[in-house]
Amino acid sequence: MASQPGRPFRHLLGLEGMTPDQIEPLLDLAESYALLNRSRKVPRDVLRGRTLINLFFEDSTRTRTSFELAGKRLGADVINMSVAQSSVNKGETLLDTAATLNAMRTDLLVVRHAQSGAPALLARKVEASVVNAGDGLHEHPTQALLDALTIRRHLGTLGGLTVAICGDVAHSRVARSNIHLLTTMGSSVRLVGPPTLVPSGLGELGVDIHHRMEDGLKDADVVMMLRLQRERMSSGLVPSAREYFRFFGLDRRRLELARKNALVMHPGPMNRGVEIESSIADSDQSVIQEQVEMGVAVRMAVLDRLTRSRHTA
Amino acid sequence: MASQPGRPFRHLLGLEGMTPDQIEPLLDLAESYALLNRSRKVPRDVLRGRTLINLFFEDSTRTRTSFELAGKRLGADVINMSVAQSSVNKGETLLDTAATLNAMRTDLLVVRHAQSGAPALLARKVEASVVNAGDGLHEHPTQALLDALTIRRHLGTLGGLTVAICGDVAHSRVARSNIHLLTTMGSSVRLVGPPTLVPSGLGELGVDIHHRMEDGLKDADVVMMLRLQRERMSSGLVPSAREYFRFFGLDRRRLELARKNALVMHPGPMNRGVEIESSIADSDQSVIQEQVEMGVAVRMAVLDRLTRSRHTA
Amino acid sequence: MASQPGRPFRHLLGLEGMTPDQIEPLLDLAESYALLNRSRKVPRDVLRGRTLINLFFEDSTRTRTSFELAGKRLGADVINMSVAQSSVNKGETLLDTAATLNAMRTDLLVVRHAQSGAPALLARKVEASVVNAGDGLHEHPTQALLDALTIRRHLGTLGGLTVAICGDVAHSRVARSNIHLLTTMGSSVRLVGPPTLVPSGLGELGVDIHHRMEDGLKDADVVMMLRLQRERMSSGLVPSAREYFRFFGLDRRRLELARKNALVMHPGPMNRGVEIESSIADSDQSVIQEQVEMGVAVRMAVLDRLTRSRHTA
Numbered sequence: 033m034a035s036q037p038g039r040p041f042r043h044l045l046g047l048e049g050m051t052p053d054q055i056e057p058l059l060d061l062a063e064s065y066a067l068l069n070r071s072r073k074v075p076r077d078v079l080r081g082r083t084l085i086n087l088f089f090e091d092s093t094r095t096r097t098s099f100e101l102a103g104k105r106l107g108a109d110v111i112n113m114s115v116a117q118s119s120v121n122k123g124e125t126l127l128d129t130a131a132t133l134n135a136m137r138t139d140l141l142v143v144r145h146a147q148s149g150a151p152a153l154l155a156r157k158v159e160a161s162v163v164n165a166g167d168g169l170h171e172h173p174t175q176a177l178l179d180a181l182t183i184r185r186h187l188g189t190l191g192g193l194t195v196a197i198c199g200d201v202a203h204s205r206v207a208r209s210n211i212h213l214l215t216t217m218g219s220s221v222r223l224v225g226p227p228t229l230v231p232s233g234l235g236e237l238g239v240d241i242h243h244r245m246e247d248g249l250k251d252a253d254v255v256m257m258l259r260l261q262r263e264r265m266s267s268g269l270v271p272s273a274r275e276y277f278r279f280f281g282l283d284r285r286r287l288e289l290a291r292k293n294a295l296v297m298h299p300g301p302m303n304r305g306v307e308i309e310s311s312i313a314d315s316d317q318s319v320i321q322e323q324v325e326m327g328v329a330v331r332m333a334v335l336d337r338l339t340r341s342r343h344t345a
Numbered sequence: 346m347a348s349q350p351g352r353p354f355r356h357l358l359g360l361e362g363m364t365p366d367q368i369e370p371l372l373d374l375a376e377s378y379a380l381l382n383r384s385r386k387v388p389r390d391v392l393r394g395r396t397l398i399n400l401f402f403e404d405s406t407r408t409r410t411s412f413e414l415a416g417k418r419l420g421a422d423v424i425n426m427s428v429a430q431s432s433v434n435k436g437e438t439l440l441d442t443a444a445t446l447n448a449m450r451t452d453l454l455v456v457r458h459a460q461s462g463a464p465a466l467l468a469r470k471v472e473a474s475v476v477n478a479g480d481g482l483h484e485h486p487t488q489a490l491l492d493a494l495t496i497r498r499h500l501g502t503l504g505g506l507t508v509a510i511c512g513d514v515a516h517s518r519v520a521r522s523n524i525h526l527l528t529t530m531g532s533s534v535r536l537v538g539p540p541t542l543v544p545s546g547l548g549e550l551g552v553d554i555h556h557r558m559e560d561g562l563k564d565a566d567v568v569m570m571l572r573l574q575r576e577r578m579s580s581g582l583v584p585s586a587r588e589y590f591r592f593f594g595l596d597r598r599r600l601e602l603a604r605k606n607a608l609v610m611h612p613g614p615m616n617r618g619v620e621i622e623s624s625i626a627d628s629d630q631s632v633i634q635e636q637v638e639m640g641v642a643v644r645m646a647v648l649d650r651l652t653r654s655r656h657t658a
Numbered sequence: 659m660a661s662q663p664g665r666p667f668r669h670l671l672g673l674e675g676m677t678p679d680q681i682e683p684l685l686d687l688a689e690s691y692a693l694l695n696r697s698r699k700v701p702r703d704v705l706r707g708r709t710l711i712n713l714f715f716e717d718s719t720r721t722r723t724s725f726e727l728a729g730k731r732l733g734a735d736v737i738n739m740s741v742a743q744s745s746v747n748k749g750e751t752l753l754d755t756a757a758t759l760n761a762m763r764t765d766l767l768v769v770r771h772a773q774s775g776a777p778a779l780l781a782r783k784v785e786a787s788v789v790n791a792g793d794g795l796h797e798h799p800t801q802a803l804l805d806a807l808t809i810r811r812h813l814g815t816l817g818g819l820t821v822a823i824c825g826d827v828a829h830s831r832v833a834r835s836n837i838h839l840l841t842t843m844g845s846s847v848r849l850v851g852p853p854t855l856v857p858s859g860l861g862e863l864g865v866d867i868h869h870r871m872e873d874g875l876k877d878a879d880v881v882m883m884l885r886l887q888r889e890r891m892s893s894g895l896v897p898s899a900r901e902y903f904r905f906f907g908l909d910r911r912r913l914e915l916a917r918k919n920a921l922v923m924h925p926g927p928m929n930r931g932v933e934i935e936s937s938i939a940d941s942d943q944s945v946i947q948e949q950v951e952m953g954v955a956v957r958m959a960v961l962d963r964l965t966r967s968r969h970t971a
Contacts, residue, residue, distance in 0.1 A: 069450045072394045081698045083727060094445065097424055101396060101449060104422040109730040111723055128927060132720065135950035136727060137695045301441060324448035382763045385707045407758065410737055414709060414762055417735040614754060637761035 042341060043155045043162045044334055046171035047212040055190075055213065059181045062326065062333035066181075069105070069329060078336055079108035082139040086112045087129070088165070089145040094300060095165050095175075098324075099142045102331035108140070126150060130157040140335055143167070161338035163331075166205055175299055176209035178330040180217070182323050183254055186295055191218035196248045196290070198224040199258035199280065199307050202231055206299050207258060211237050224248030225280055228269045245279070245286050252290040256297040257282050260307045273306045283309040287317070295319050355654060356468045356475045357647055359484035360525040368503075368526065372494045375639065375646035379494075382418070382642060391649055392421035395452040399425045400442070401478070402458040407613060408478050408488075411637075412455045415644035421453070439463060443470040453648055456480070474651035476644075479518055488612055489522035491643040493530070495636050496567055499608055504531035509561045509603070511537040512571035512593065512620050515544055519612050520571060524550050537561030538593055541582045558592070558599050565603040569610040570595050573620045586619045596622040600630070608632050668967060669781045669788045670960055672797035673838040681816075681839065685807045688952065688959035692807075695731070695955060704962055705734035708765040712738045713755070714791070715771040720926060721791050721801075724950075725768045728957035734766070752776060756783040766961055769793070787964035789957075792831055800960060801925055802835035804952040806843070808945050809880055811952075812921055817844035822874045822916070824850040825884035825906065825933050828857055832925050833884060837863050850874030851906055854895045871905070871912050878916040882923040883908050886933045899932045909935040913943070921945050 041054065068074045084103040086096050096112065103110040115129075126145075133141060134157065141160040143151040148168030155162040166172040184190055195214050201207045201223045214221050221239040223230045224247075235241050242248035249255060260276060270276050287296065296308075296318045304310040313320060354367065381387045397416040399409050409425065416423040428442075439458075446454060447470065454473040456464040461481030468475040479485040497503055508527050514520045514536045527534050534552040536543045537560075548554050555561035562568060573589060583589050600609065609621075609631045617623040626633060667680065694700045710729040712722050722738065729736040741755075752771075759767060760783065767786040769777040774794030781788040792798040810816055821840050827833045827849045840847050847865040849856045850873075861867050868874035875881060886902060896902050913922065922934075922944045930936040939946060 072450075072452075074394065076394070081700065081702070081731075083731075085723075093426055093428070097398075097426060098449065100424055101422065104424075105394075105396075109727065111726055111730075113719055113723060115719070125927075128930075131947050132926065132950050135947040136724065136954055137698075137951065139698075300445065301438075304441075321444050321448040324445050325450065328449055385763075385765075387707060389707070406739055406741070410711075410739060411762065413737055414735065417737075418707075418709075613758065614751075617754075634757050634761040637758050638763065641762055 042338070043151075044173050044338065045152050045155060045162065045164045047173045047176055047209050047216070048171070050212070050216065052217055055177070055180070055217065058177065058333050058337060059184060059330075061336065062177070062181050062330040063185070065332040065336075066326060066329035069325070069332075074105045074332070076105075076107040079103060079106040079140075079339060082108045082339055083137060084108040084110045084140040084142065084335065085133055085136075085138050085160075086110065086142045086165075087115065087133070087144075088113070089115050089143075089150070090166070092144055092166070095144065098327045099163075099165060099331050101328050102335055103140070105328075106332055106335060108335070126153065127157055130154045134158040134160065140338060161341075163334060163338070168205065169203060169208070170205055171209045171212075172205040173209050174327070174330055174334060175206045176213045177334070178323055178326040179210055179256065179297060179299075180213055181326045181330055182297065182319050183295060185322070185326075186319060187253060190214065193219040193253040194222065194251060195219055195254040195256060196222045196224050196242075196252040197256045197258065198245065198248065198282065200229045200260050200264060201225055201234060201258065202229050203261065203264070204258050208237075210256065211239055215239070222248050222252065226270065229264070245282075246289060249286055249289045252294055254295045254297060255282060255287065255290055257302075257308050259299065259301065260303055262303075273303070277306055277309075281305075281307055281309060282312055284312065287312060293317060297323060300324065355651070356464075356477075357486050357651065358465050358468060358475065358477045360486045360489055360522050360529070361484070363525070363529065365530055368490070368493070368530065371490065371643075371646050371650060372497060374649065375490070375494050375643040376498070378645040378649075379639060379642035382638070382645075387418045387645070389418075389420040392416060392419040392453075392652060395421045395652055396450060397421040397423045397453040397455065397648065398446055398449075398451050398473075399423065399455045399478075400428065400446070400457075401426070402428050402456075402463070403479070405457055405479070407637075408457065411640045412476075412478060412644050414641050415648055416453070418641075419645055419648060421648070439466065440470055443467045447471040447473065453651060474654075476647060476651070481518065482516060482521070483518055484522045484525075485518040486522050487640070487643055487647060488519045489526045490647070491636055491639040492523055492569065492610060492612075493526055494639045494643055495610065495632050496608060498635070498639075499632060500566060503527065506532040506566040507535065507564060508532055508567040508569060509535045509537050509555075509565040510569045510571065511558065511561065511595065513542045513573050513577060514538055514547060514571065515542050516574065516577070517571050521550075523569065524552055528552070535561050535565065539583065542577070558595075559602060562599055562602045565607055567608045567610060568595060568600065568603055570615075570621050572612065572614065573616055575616075586616070590619055590622075594618075594620055594622060595625055597625065600625060606630060610636060613637065668964070669777075669790075670799050670964065671778050671781060671788065671790045673799045673802055673835050673842070674797070676838070676842065678843055681803070681806070681843065684803065684959055684963060685810060685956075687962065688803070688807050688956040689811070691958040691962075692952060692955035695951070695958075700731045700958070702731075702733040705729060705732040705766075705965060708734045708965055709763060710734040710736045710766040710768065710961065711759055711762075711764050711786075712736065712768045712791075713741065713759070713770075714739070715741050715769075715776070716792070718770060718792070721770065724953045725789075725791060725957050727954050728961055729766070731954075732958055732961060734961070752779065753783055756780045760784040760786065766964060787967075789960060789964070794831065795829060795834070796831055797835045797838075798831040799835050800953070800956055801832045802839045803960070804949055804956040805836055805882065805923060805925075806839055807952045807956055808923065808949050809921060811948070812945060813879060816840065819845040819879040820848065820877060821845055821880040821882060822848045822850050822868075822878040823882045823884065824871065824874065824908065826855045826886050826890060827851055827860060827884065828855050829887065829890070830884050834863075836882065837865055841865070848874050848878065852896065855890070871908075872915060875912055875915045878920055880921045880923060881908060881913065881916055883928075883934050885925065885927065886929055888929075899929070903932055903935075907931075907933055907935060908938055910938065913938060919943060923949060926950065
């Protein structure tokens with residue numbers, strides 16, 4: 033991604049290298065779309081006549097729906113293409129898919145893929161603006177943007193905060209994008225979890241590593257829980273769900289170690305009783321539903337910005 | 346559902362408790378949409394800027410398509426979410442799904458679910474208006490409304506009629522919604538089928554029970570056949586398809602016991618040669634295709650009414 | 659299809675019997691849509707208020723997407739119905755599906771089906787205009803039209819050309835539609851491939867048969883490669899992919915036998931290294947991506963023409 037300060041960008045492949053003066057206006061625009069969503073007054077002509085293709089090589093009803101809604105509310109022609117993992121063979125096939133979508137005069141291409149870098153590869157082959165909707169263990173930039181917008185709405189800033197990201201960080205593109213964004217904006221990030229899921233090598237990203245929740249949550253402004261994929265248990269990286277909750281689940285006692293009124297976040301879908309106690313997920317400190325709402329707004333802002341930058345560039 | 350006479354309603358969860366002065370205006374509105382569908386003159390702005398989500402936990406191409414068409418013709422942004430039965434765990438997950446769709450600012454939520462009461466549960470958790478598109482063995486209200494509209498168009502009234510509902514009543518939410526509507530409107534309902542599929546306990550619903558087609562069809566104004574699910578045979582509730590047709594299939598001889606020009610109805614899809622003789626399904630007395638047409642019109646009326654009542658309430 | 663010269667047509671079931679004065683104006687209209695697609699200036703009201711249903715009994719993301727885009731860009735309400743092969747039983751069921759879609763007031767019905775003649779069968783039962791999107795071994799008319807448009811854009815004519823169609827012709831509805839169109843327009847067609855895939859009986863179609871690429875490609879203006887379905891190998895009709903490429907793959911050496919600057923075409927998706935060398939697929943002579951682009955434009959033209967002819971007829 034071209035990351036010159038203040039310049040429009042043509043793709044959204046990741047947040048690494050993005051600057052505060054690119055991020056803040058995007059969040060401002062998303063904020064205004066959040067209000068328009070509530071009043072059902074979104075202008076229908078922002079993306080009129082534009083084609084948005086949701087190209088999902090991994091299933092994700094939630095993220096796909098969020099992008100689909102964002103595109104439709106702005107008036108785009110939205111096409112869903114779910115590609116069963118099994119029918120994908122080689123990088124070559126991915127490039128042929130890119131060429132096909134390009135020939136169809138696609139304006140916006142939203143891509144989720146199990147391989148890190150797949151959206152970037154596509155971006156080099158298409159005229160469309162590409163949005164990374166999650167690629168392997170790399171990034172999931174719109175998730176971090178929606179997290180940031182949610183934080184900013186509650187705490188008024190993205191700078192000077194202490195954010196604890198807890199759980200399966202090693203396998204989380206959500207964590208990775210959040211680390212880039214939050215450190216860029218001047219906040220401190222702590223990664224918290226067992227050594228199997230939070231290896232010390234992650235310290236290279238400019239973050240603190242903690243293997244005990246009690247240490248990691250102390251005085252945090254934001255506690256961001258990650259979903260524990262069930263396959264982590266079958267592969268032996270963690271013991272049972274019950275054991276995991278006992279040591280790394282977010283409960284009332286642990287949350288009280290954080291700042292008073294610390295925000296509780298989760299990208300969803302939650303495993304209640306595994307990484308988070310159900311009552312905490314539904315408490316006043318939880319902004320989990322607001323994250324979903326800001327998700328649609330952030331995606332509208334991204335689609336809007338990318339389309340404008342293409343056509344005025 | 347708030348069922349005060351003449352009042353708008355916020356959800357359509359079932360027809361039990363609905364009053365004639367709620368039902369009749371809805372059918373009038375549907376009638377007008379049926380005409381607009383034929384002339385391709387549906388106003389596109391009735392649901393413009395509104396979000397309709399089709400949340401189907403059970404497959405049903407036919408019903409899903411009917412709601413999708415209804416929403417799109419009125420200008421809504423329509424999103425299909427098919428949730429594989431396997432990925433659904435507990436009621437808790439259903440509530441998290443509700444919370445997510447709520448956060449996305451959904452206006453209309455159409456739900457089909459294998460469990461009775463699931464749409465009502467969702468309705469308590471979302472700001473959207475919920476339409477029950479079939480829940481377990483409970484209700485399928487839009488099916489009964491479209492049946493009613495079809496009957497009214499041909500017989501001019503919904504009162505004072507004798508309607509025979511034949512076949513697998515015990516497992517039919519369609520039958521249940523029809524019983525509520527037809528008895529509310531002042532018609533008599535007869536349930537006809539073998540004791541395994543029409544247990545005598547159903548008499549509590551204020552209907553007559555018959556175990557012989559010859560008795561049940563006598564002088565009926567309407568003969569409504571139900572689909573026999575194939576699993577009823579494998580589970581031993583009925584013998585072979587051939588035996589079933591011999592005793593409970595609708596053929597010419599039996600139909601002649603009903604009133605002259607009695608209407609023949611079926612919610613589809615049909616098992617020709619099992620519950621209904623093919624030539625009867627295609628005869629002049631059959632209004633089966635008109636039921637499908639009225640289905641789209643009824644759903645347009647429901648979506649329209651629910652949206653208006655939300656925003657003027 | 660009514661094939662009187664110069665007359666509008668109500669369905670597009672195949673190209674057999676279509677006349678040049680039906681084909682040429684359709685390509686002209688498609689050409690203009692290709693330009694509008696590029697400038698994002700397609701008028702949104704051509705199909706406003708019309709319902710297009712994509713009824714696919716066989717999977718085809720590519721063709722389905724192309725029709726979906728075509729319909730949406732022209733403002734239609736587009737509904738996708740994918741019918742799993744397994745749930746389809748008998749011709750009777752297909753007719754019931756037709757009746758249902760008819761009752762829903764469908765204007766345009768795009769059908770792909772494994773059985774030859776299924777779209778024609780549907781066309782006799784519905785008021786909608788039916789477009790054949792591929793039926794068994796019969797025809798795939800929009801593919802041949804997009805091929806023709808691509809050729810015409812490059813060579814200026816569809817008459818007097820020599821077109822070599824190479825590969826699995828016996829199982830190709832694409833080949834069949836192209837043969838009809840190209841011979842109708844006054845070009846010569848050669849079929850090239852092993853006797854198992856290009857049986858001599860095909861000569862009845864008014865084409866030349868060649869079993870050696872070297873003979874078939876000599877002085878050809880257009881080289882059209884077909885996809886080799888993998889099941890042809892498992893069923894023993896061809897040896898390994900490697901052997902196939904050795905004898906029937908398109909490589910540089912063979913392509914040089916054709917006219918200088920002969921066009922290289924492929925309906926996609928390609929098996930690179932099986933029927934076509936990768937570098938040839940990406941060479942300056944390849945118009946494979948342009949075929950995809952013209953695909954959307956041709957489908958827009960077909961949908962437009964069919965709708966107009968229905969409503970002015």
